[in-house]
Amino acid sequence: MTGNQGNSKKNRKLNPVKRLSILKAAEKIFSRKGFHEATVSDIAKKANVSEATIYEYFTSKEELLFSIPAEIVREYQEKNVEILQYVKGAANKLRTLIYRHLSLYADNEDYANVVMLILKGNRNFLKTDEYNVIQRSARNTIQVLQEGIDNGEFRPDLQPYLVRAMIWGTIEHLVTRKSLLGKPEDLFSMADEMINTLFHGILADSRNGAIHLRVTVENKIGPAPVPTEHLEKG
Amino acid sequence: MTGNQGNSKKNRKLNPVKRLSILKAAEKIFSRKGFHEATVSDIAKKANVSEATIYEYFTSKEELLFSIPAEIVREYQEKNVEILQYVKGAANKLRTLIYRHLSLYADNEDYANVVMLILKGNRNFLKTDEYNVIQRSARNTIQVLQEGIDNGEFRPDLQPYLVRAMIWGTIEHLVTRKSLLGKPEDLFSMADEMINTLFHGILADSRNGAIHLRVTVENKIGPAPVPTEHLEKG
Amino acid sequence: MTGNQGNSKKNRKLNPVKRLSILKAAEKIFSRKGFHEATVSDIAKKANVSEATIYEYFTSKEELLFSIPAEIVREYQEKNVEILQYVKGAANKLRTLIYRHLSLYADNEDYANVVMLILKGNRNFLKTDEYNVIQRSARNTIQVLQEGIDNGEFRPDLQPYLVRAMIWGTIEHLVTRKSLLGKPEDLFSMADEMINTLFHGILADSRNGAIHLRVTVENKIGPAPVPTEHLEKG
Amino acid sequence: MTGNQGNSKKNRKLNPVKRLSILKAAEKIFSRKGFHEATVSDIAKKANVSEATIYEYFTSKEELLFSIPAEIVREYQEKNVEILQYVKGAANKLRTLIYRHLSLYADNEDYANVVMLILKGNRNFLKTDEYNVIQRSARNTIQVLQEGIDNGEFRPDLQPYLVRAMIWGTIEHLVTRKSLLGKPEDLFSMADEMINTLFHGILADSRNGAIHLRVTVENKIGPAPVPTEHLEKG
DNA sequence: AATGAATGAGAGTTCATTCAT
DNA sequence: AATGAATGAACTCTCATTCAT
Structure with a gap:
C-alpha cells in the first residue's frame, strides 16, 4: 500500500501533458468522491485515457493521489x-x-x-x-x-x-x-x-x-x- | 453508504455494555488503521463478538464510525x-x-x-x-x-x-x-x-x-x- | 503466491461436503483447462457456489490446486x-x-x-x-x-x-x-x-x-x- | 492462444542472431520463472530488445516458448x-x-x-x-x-x-x-x-x-x- | 527493423452485509 | 440475542499485444 514513492517505474516522463491531464482528472474526481469512493476507472474516463495508461504514469492509485x-x-x-x-x-x-x-x-x-x-x-x-x-x-x-x-x-x-x-x-x-x-x-x-x-x-x-x-x-x-x-x- | 442515521434498526436496546465494547473496539481499530483499512472483522475480533453481532447493534460500518x-x-x-x-x-x-x-x-x-x-x-x-x-x-x-x-x-x-x-x-x-x-x-x-x-x-x-x-x-x-x-x- | 500452505484461515472445516465438492469441481476444471486458463469463476460455477465461498474454504487459487x-x-x-x-x-x-x-x-x-x-x-x-x-x-x-x-x-x-x-x-x-x-x-x-x-x-x-x-x-x-x-x- | 504455429508472420528473416538471442533469453527466463510468471517484458529486458521487437520475431509469447x-x-x-x-x-x-x-x-x-x-x-x-x-x-x-x-x-x-x-x-x-x-x-x-x-x-x-x-x-x-x-x- | 506508448480484457481477491438457525 | 456461513459486488492492477512513427 505504501511502497514506491517518487516517480513511477523508470521515472520515464512519457508524455508530460498527458501526465498532467491525468493528475487534473484525478484531482477533480478525488475532490468530489474521496479517495476510496473514486475509482481508477472514473479517473481514466475523465482523463480520456484507459485505466492501464494511468498505471503507465503512476504505480498505484495512491501514488497518483500523492502526486x-x-x-x-x-x-x-x-x-x-x-x-x-x-x-x-x-x-x-x-x-x-x-x-x-x-x-x-x-x-x-x-x-x-x-x-x-x-x-x-x-x-x-x-x-x-x-x-x-x-x-x-x-x-x-x-x-x-x-x-x-x-x-x-x-x-x-x-x-x-x-x-x-x-x-x-x-x-x-x-x-x-x-x-x-x-x-x-x-x-x-x-x-x-x-x-x-x-x-x-x-x-x-x-x-x-x-x-x-x-x-x-x-x-x-x-x-x-x-x-x-x-x-x-x- | 450514507443512508440510515440515528440508531440501528428498531433501536432495540440489546446489551448496552456490549454496544459500548463494540464502540471502544471500533475506536481503537479505526484509530490505528483508518476507516477503509479497518475491517468489520478486525473490530469484531477485538470486541470478542461475531461480525454479525456488530450488525445487530449498528446498521453499517459507517454508522458504527459515526457513533x-x-x-x-x-x-x-x-x-x-x-x-x-x-x-x-x-x-x-x-x-x-x-x-x-x-x-x-x-x-x-x-x-x-x-x-x-x-x-x-x-x-x-x-x-x-x-x-x-x-x-x-x-x-x-x-x-x-x-x-x-x-x-x-x-x-x-x-x-x-x-x-x-x-x-x-x-x-x-x-x-x-x-x-x-x-x-x-x-x-x-x-x-x-x-x-x-x-x-x-x-x-x-x-x-x-x-x-x-x-x-x-x-x-x-x-x-x-x-x-x-x-x-x-x- | 506461495505463502500459506496448510488449511485455510482458522483451519475451520466449515462444511466438509461442500469443501469436497469444490475440490472435485476444481479437479475437473483444472484437468480440462490447466491452472492459469481455469478461472475461479469456472470452478465456482461448476461447484454451484459463489467465488467468495471458494475463498472461505481455500486461501487462494493455488492452495485450492494443491489441496x-x-x-x-x-x-x-x-x-x-x-x-x-x-x-x-x-x-x-x-x-x-x-x-x-x-x-x-x-x-x-x-x-x-x-x-x-x-x-x-x-x-x-x-x-x-x-x-x-x-x-x-x-x-x-x-x-x-x-x-x-x-x-x-x-x-x-x-x-x-x-x-x-x-x-x-x-x-x-x-x-x-x-x-x-x-x-x-x-x-x-x-x-x-x-x-x-x-x-x-x-x-x-x-x-x-x-x-x-x-x-x-x-x-x-x-x-x-x-x-x-x-x-x-x- | 494456440493459433499460429510455424514461424511468425511473413516468415521474414529479420536478424537471425537477434532471433536466437531472444530465444536464449526466453529459455533462461522461462526456466527460472515458468511460463505464466515470466513476462514478455522480462524476456525483452534480458535480450536487450523492446517488447515490440519480440513480436516482430514471434507471433505470441506461446510461440516463443514453443520455438x-x-x-x-x-x-x-x-x-x-x-x-x-x-x-x-x-x-x-x-x-x-x-x-x-x-x-x-x-x-x-x-x-x-x-x-x-x-x-x-x-x-x-x-x-x-x-x-x-x-x-x-x-x-x-x-x-x-x-x-x-x-x-x-x-x-x-x-x-x-x-x-x-x-x-x-x-x-x-x-x-x-x-x-x-x-x-x-x-x-x-x-x-x-x-x-x-x-x-x-x-x-x-x-x-x-x-x-x-x-x-x-x-x-x-x-x-x-x-x-x-x-x-x-x- | 525497431520501439515507445497505449490499451483491452480480465482475474484474483476482499469485504460489508445478510440470513437461517 | 448471537452467529456461522454464504455471497454479491467491486476494484485494483497486470500483461500480452498492437500500432504509429
Whole structure:
C-alpha cells in the first residue's frame, strides 16, 4: 500500500501533458468522491485515457493521489520565495504569506478538497517526497517569524512553531469548512481580520488595543496610547 | 453508504455494555488503521463478538464510525456547561474551554485519531445527528466570545466566528500533528502560550501581558516599557 | 503466491461436503483447462457456489490446486499399507504397488491430468504439506525394494532409488501420454510387460523371462552367451 | 492462444542472431520463472530488445516458448543419426542414445527446465511443428529397439513402445527431479546402472541372474545355476 | 527493423452485509 | 440475542499485444 514513492517505474516522463491531464482528472474526481469512493476507472474516463495508461504514469492509485500536490506546491513555494524578496518587514511578509496561503486554496478548490479532506488524514502521505515540498513551505513561515523576532517587530518571547500552528490551523480550519459546508463564501474576507487578530498578539509593539491597556491599567501619568493606522480598518 | 442515521434498526436496546465494547473496539481499530483499512472483522475480533453481532447493534460500518463521538462529546459538553457556571469572566471561561478542548483530545488518543484523521474529512458525517452534538459544543465558544464582547472584556469589533475558527483550527492542527507525527509530546504545554497569544489580540482590555508590563514600566517615568525577561516565557 | 500452505484461515472445516465438492469441481476444471486458463469463476460455477465461498474454504487459487491430491493420496497410501500386509514376497509386493500406482491414475483421469500436467511442474507444490503425503507413498516402494534385496529376491547391488525412479518414471510417462494423447487406451495392459521387463533386471532369481528364453535356447547346444564388453561394468 | 504455429508472420528473416538471442533469453527466463510468471517484458529486458521487437520475431509469447526446443533438438537429432552410424550393435546403440539423451538435459539446464516443467504439460505444444522434431527423435529409439529384436540382441517379445516409455520415463523422471530438487547432482552417474537394470530385462541373453533361471526353469539336464559374481556383494 | 506508448480484457481477491438457525 | 456461513459486488492492477512513427 505504501511502497514506491517518487516517480513511477523508470521515472520515464512519457508524455508530460498527458501526465498532467491525468493528475487534473484525478484531482477533480478525488475532490468530489474521496479517495476510496473514486475509482481508477472514473479517473481514466475523465482523463480520456484507459485505466492501464494511468498505471503507465503512476504505480498505484495512491501514488497518483500523492502526486497531486507536487506541481502546485512547488510552484507556489517558488513564487513565495520570489515575492518575499520584494516585501519589506516581517509583518508584511507574514501577511503576504497568509494571503498567499489562503488564496492557494481559494483559487484551487479541487486541490483544497483533496488536501483537506483526503491527504491531511493520510499517514502514508507523510512518508512521501511530495510531502517534503509542503514542509519546506512551512519553513518559510518559521523564518519570517524568526526574522520578526530578531528585528523587534514581533514579541521576543514568541514561539514560532506555535504561531505557525495557529496560522496554518486557522487557515486549514477555514478551508476545510469551506470544503465541507461551503461556508465562508469568500475565504479572503477572513484574511484581514485574521491577520489583525493575530498581530495584536504577536507584535512586540502593539500599537493597537494593547497599548491602551498598558497605559490604562497602569494608571500612571503618561500619554494615552495612540491608535495606529491599521486599526482604522477594524 | 450514507443512508440510515440515528440508531440501528428498531433501536432495540440489546446489551448496552456490549454496544459500548463494540464502540471502544471500533475506536481503537479505526484509530490505528483508518476507516477503509479497518475491517468489520478486525473490530469484531477485538470486541470478542461475531461480525454479525456488530450488525445487530449498528446498521453499517459507517454508522458504527459515526457513533463513536456521541458518548464522549455529550459527556464533554455537559461537563463544560456545568463547569462554566463556576467560572467568572469571559476570558476565564474561554481559557477554560480551550483547556478542556485540548484535554479532550489529549486524554483520548484513539478518539483524537478517529476525529482528526477520519471524521474531519467525511462529508457524510456532517449529515449526522452525532455531528450536532459537536456543533452545540461549538456554540459554547461563540457564546462565551459574545459574552466577552458584551461585557467589554473582548474587542467590540471581534468576529466571534473567526476567533472560534482560530481557536479550533489551532487545536485541531496541534492534535492532528500529534496524531500523525507524535510531535507536541504534551499538547498541554502549548495551551498557555496559545491563550496568551490569542488574548493579546482579542482582549479589548488585555489584563494579562499588560499587567506584567506595568510592573516594568512602573519604575520609569516616560518612555514606553521595555520588554523584560519574564515575558519571554509567557 | 506461495505463502500459506496448510488449511485455510482458522483451519475451520466449515462444511466438509461442500469443501469436497469444490475440490472435485476444481479437479475437473483444472484437468480440462490447466491452472492459469481455469478461472475461479469456472470452478465456482461448476461447484454451484459463489467465488467468495471458494475463498472461505481455500486461501487462494493455488492452495485450492494443491489441496486436490491430499484426500486421494492419503486414501491410496493407507490402502497400500493395508494391502501389502497380505502380500507375501517383495516381488509380489512390488507388483502390487505398480498395479495400484497405475490404477490410481487410470481410475481417476482428472486427478491424473492435474498431477501430470500441472502439479508435476510446479515448484511451489514441493513446499507443500500435501506433497509430503506423496513422498511418504514413495517410501513404500523403497522399502519393498530393500526388503527384496535383503531376502534375496532382488539383486543385492540394486540401487533402490534408481529403480524407483524407473518405475515411477515409466508410470508417469505412460500416464502423461495418456493424458495428452489418450494413447495407451488401457494403462493396465502395460503393467504386466512393464513388470516383466523390470523383473528380469532386478530379480536375482528371474522366474519369468526365462520361460521365453528357454524356447530360444532349447534348440541350441552350446556355449553360454558371451558377455559383451558393456556388461563388464555392471 | 494456440493459433499460429510455424514461424511468425511473413516468415521474414529479420536478424537471425537477434532471433536466437531472444530465444536464449526466453529459455533462461522461462526456466527460472515458468511460463505464466515470466513476462514478455522480462524476456525483452534480458535480450536487450523492446517488447515490440519480440513480436516482430514471434507471433505470441506461446510461440516463443514453443520455438525454444527446435534448434537444440534438431541439432541433437542430426548428431544422433550421425553417431549411430559408427556404433555397432543395437545394445550399444541404445546405450548411446540413453547417454546422449541424458546429456542433452544435463548439458542444458535451462532447456531441461523448460521442457520438463513447462512444455511437457502443455497440450498446445503437441500440435506444434516443433513437437514433431522430438517425435522423430523418439523413432530413433524405436528403430534401435526393433533392430535389436531382429538381430537377436533383445528379447523377441519385447514391446518397443513400452521399453521406450521406460527409458524416456526414467530419464524424464530423473531430469525433472534434478530440475525441481537438484537431487541427482550428477545425472550421468545414474546412466550406467539404469542401462544395466534395463538390459538385464531386455537382453535376450541375460547373462546375470537370468542365465541361471533358464537352466533352472527348464528343468533340463544341466548344471544348477551358479550365482554370478555380482551377487557376492549382497 | 525497431520501439515507445497505449490499451483491452480480465482475474484474483476482499469485504460489508445478510440470513437461517 | 448471537452467529456461522454464504455471497454479491467491486476494484485494483497486470500483461500480452498492437500500432504509429
